[in-house]
Amino acid sequence: MRNFGGMMKKVQEMQSRMEEITREIESSRFQSSVGGGAVVATLSGKGEIIALELSPELMADGDADTLAELVMLAVNNAKSEADAKKADALKEMTGGLPLPPGLSLPF
Numbered sequence: 604m605r606n607f608g609g610m611m612k613k614v615q616e617m618q619s620r621m622e623e624i625t626r627e628i629e630s631s632r633f634q635s636s637v638g639g640g641a642v643v644a645t646l647s648g649k650g651e652i653i654a655l656e657l658s659p660e661l662m663a664d665g666d667a668d669t670l671a672e673l674v675m676l677a678v679n680n681a682k683s684e685a686d687a688k689k690a691d692a693l694k695e696m697t698g699g700l701p702l703p704p705g706l707s708l709p710f
Contacts, residue, residue: 617696620696621696624692624695624696627648628648628685628688628689628692629647629648629649630648631647631648631685631688632645632646632647632648632653633645633646633647633648633681633682633684633685633688634646634681635676635677635678635679635680635681635684636677637673637676637677637680638658638661638673638676640658641657641658641660641661641673642655642656642657642658642661642670642673642674642676642677643655643656643677644656644674644677644678644680644681645681646678646681646682646685648685648688650682650685652678655674655677655678657670657674661673
């Protein structure tokens with residue numbers, strides 16, 4: 604029974620650390636700039652777009668297709684950065700061991 608108590612303590616410590624990491628990531632901001640700064644997207648750690656900056660020159664050009672592509676690229680790059688931080692946090696939590704399929708951190 605002693606081992607069970609120790610194991611439960613470790614599980615509680617891991618859960619507490621996971622909650623801390625989740626709060627840290629959710630409060631983080633991830634930013635990507637593309638097109639030489641023509642489009643800048645900022646996402647929250649929850650994956651929500653919180654800011655989108657478009658250069659006036661890009662808007663004046665009137666090329667909607669280019670604008671759409673740059674916006675998508677900026678948002679996707681910022682999301683990739685957030686995903687990489689989440690993957691690093693998961694790796695830190697598990698000591699590099701993979702989680703079973705379908706199981707992930709709560710963010």
